[in-house]
Amino acid sequence: MPDFATLRSHAARLADTPVVRLLQDDPERARALSLRVGPLYANFARQRYDGAALDALYALADQAGFAAAMRRLLDGETVNATEGRAALHSALRGNASAAPFSRECSAQAAQARTRMRELVDAVLAGGVTDVVSVGIGGSDLGPRLVADALALPGAPVRVHFLSNVDGNAARRTLVGLDPAKTAAILISKTFGTQETLLNGAIVRDWLGDDARVYAVSANVERAAAFGIAPERILPMWDWVGGRYSLWSAVGFPIALAIGMDRFEALLAGAAELDAHAVEAAPRENLAFLHALTALWNRNALGLATQAVLPYDERLRLLPNYLQQLVMESLGKSARLDGAPLDEDTVPVWWGGPGTDTQHSFFQALHQGTQVVPADFIGVVRSEDGFEGNHRALLANLLAQTEALANGQASDDPHRAYAGNRPSTLLLLDALTPQSLGMLIALYEHSVYLQSVAWGINAFDQFGVELGKQVANRLLPALEGKAEADDAVTRVLLAEIAARA
Numbered sequence: 001m002p003d004f005a006t007l008r009s010h011a012a013r014l015a016d017t018p019v020v021r022l023l024q025d026d027p028e029r030a031r032a033l034s035l036r037v038g039p040l041y042a043n044f045a046r047q048r049y050d051g052a053a054l055d056a057l058y059a060l061a062d063q064a065g066f067a068a069a070m071r072r073l074l075d076g077e078t079v080n081a082t083e084g085r086a087a088l089h090s091a092l093r094g095n096a097s098a099a100p101f102s103r104e105c106s107a108q109a110a111q112a113r114t115r116m117r118e119l120v121d122a123v124l125a126g127g128v129t130d131v132v133s134v135g136i137g138g139s140d141l142g143p144r145l146v147a148d149a150l151a152l153p154g155a156p157v158r159v160h161f162l163s164n165v166d167g168n169a170a171r172r173t174l175v176g177l178d179p180a181k182t183a184a185i186l187i188s189k190t191f192g193t194q195e196t197l198l199n200g201a202i203v204r205d206w207l208g209d210d211a212r213v214y215a216v217s218a219n220v221e222r223a224a225a226f227g228i229a230p231e232r233i234l235p236m237w238d239w240v241g242g243r244y245s246l247w248s249a250v251g252f253p254i255a256l257a258i259g260m261d262r263f264e265a266l267l268a269g270a271a272e273l274d275a276h277a278v279e280a281a282p283r284e285n286l287a288f289l290h291a292l293t294a295l296w297n298r299n300a301l302g303l304a305t306q307a308v309l310p311y312d313e314r315l316r317l318l319p320n321y322l323q324q325l326v327m328e329s330l331g332k333s334a335r336l337d338g339a340p341l342d343e344d345t346v347p348v349w350w351g352g353p354g355t356d357t358q359h360s361f362f363q364a365l366h367q368g369t370q371v372v373p374a375d376f377i378g379v380v381r382s383e384d385g386f387e388g389n390h391r392a393l394l395a396n397l398l399a400q401t402e403a404l405a406n407g408q409a410s411d412d413p414h415r416a417y418a419g420n421r422p423s424t425l426l427l428l429d430a431l432t433p434q435s436l437g438m439l440i441a442l443y444e445h446s447v448y449l450q451s452v453a454w455g456i457n458a459f460d461q462f463g464v465e466l467g468k469q470v471a472n473r474l475l476p477a478l479e480g481k482a483e484a485d486d487a488v489t490r491v492l493l494a495e496i497a498a499r500a
């Protein structure tokens with residue numbers, strides 16, 4: 001059993017030792033607590049652990065079996081035990097495993113990519129200027145993030161994303177588009193998601209031509225029943241979790257937005273991080289240290305939230321993406337064996353891009369009563385053509401991490417900064433398909449390793465089902481054809497009916 005109590009004793013020992021002191025005591029710390037994997041550099045020197053606490057964290061990694069767990073994941077073992085499945089997102093992007101099942105899945109993924117390349121070419125050759133990608137959750141957030149981050153100005157097609165069941169979303173997405181020059185992709189692993197089926201039907205009817213409707217699904221029968229021709233359906237499989245699926249054909253909109261070659265470079269970057277996470281020694285392993293840092297902040301320091309702050313406009317959707325990846329994966333309170341957990345699991349993840357957020361919520365980060373650990377993410381080379389802006393962006397990024405850690409004393413309590421606010425800095429040499437693939441894969445593996453330490457399943461999401469079931473039961477009540485069981489809901493329905 002991982003020993004969280006020892007972590008807490010280290011936190012207690014360090015309670016009066018701020019990070020500034022740890023840095024003074026150890027002149028090597030700033031450099032020693034950094035790791036690099038290809039174009040991805042990470043600095044953890046402003047986290048509130050010292051050498052002895054780190055020893056305890058690596059001991060915990062050992063007790064939890066991080067190295068073996070990474071191997072199990074990549075080999076395609078049934079890591080999603082509550083649903084009896086593997087979670088082989090690594091097999092979608094090259095493969096650091098020799099296990100036969102994992103190899104077989106890689107081969108299926110490669111075949112699907114060949115078909116996807118053909119379909120990308122077909123869409124581009126068909127005079128299409130706009131693509132509407134319809135999906136939600138894992139069938140939306142990943143493609144939306146990557147297409148937004150990596151699309152180049154002047155790309156042959158513009159990709160739009162439609163997720164919310166609110167009809168205003170469909171209206172806003174379609175306004176200004178020409179149905180004769182638009183294609184639609186319906187993405188749904190199950191092809192049973194209410195939002196995607198309703199929005200998909202709106203877009204299909206608006207297009208008025210089934211020839212430009214494509215689907216990505218693990219349920220080919222349902223996609224076909226929706227009226228999509230088999231040659232325009234790309235597969236996915238039950239061994240790919242929705243929030244881990246952007247590397248599969250779910251990435252079709254990405255390939256349309258950035259080109260198939262750059263999509264494959266994204267996969268190659270992720271594969272490089274896979275190989276690192278499974279092969280690197282614990283103390284050199286970036287996924288290990290990222291996960292251990294999260295466990296330290298949650299379970300040793302008891303910090304209830306975690307901010308992610310990309311200092312790059314192109315990564316503005318990263319916080320939204322990570323909210324699903326982290327909170328759907330780690331928002332659990334039962335261990336794999338069903339026993340209740342002794343430790344707190346996922347903190348609330350939130351964030352937004354710098355420098356905008358400096359002018360909104362940073363006040364609370366600097367002087368609020370809650371300490372919020374933060375992942376700052378920066379890009380060394382911006383390539384935006386505005387060097388002065390980029391220098392200002394980097395100056396702000398470095399300044400915030402420094403100010404949060406060091407604080408500033410003042411006789412006036414209103415003008416005093418306590419400091420000792422922990423942060424990690426992740427720096428990409430440049431934002432490329434490769435470096436973004438690595439960054440996302442780093443978070444995937446960090447999340448998985450945290451789940452291993454807590455003994456929970458990172459790959460199910462039963463928590464989202466209850467609300468869906470209740471919503472389905474309430475649909476007839478909204479049409480006035482049934483009564484709701486719940487007293488409050490009955491009052492609310494009456495209120496809605498009276499004002500409709």
Ligand SMILES: O=P(O)(O)OC[C@H]1O[C@H](O)[C@H](O)[C@@H](O)[C@@H]1O
Pocket residue numbers: 136137138139187188189190191192193196242243328461464
């Ligand atoms: O891809 P789909 O089957 O349409 O599912 C879309 C999403 O809906 C579910 O409710 C889950 O919370 C997500 O993990 C999933 O990605």
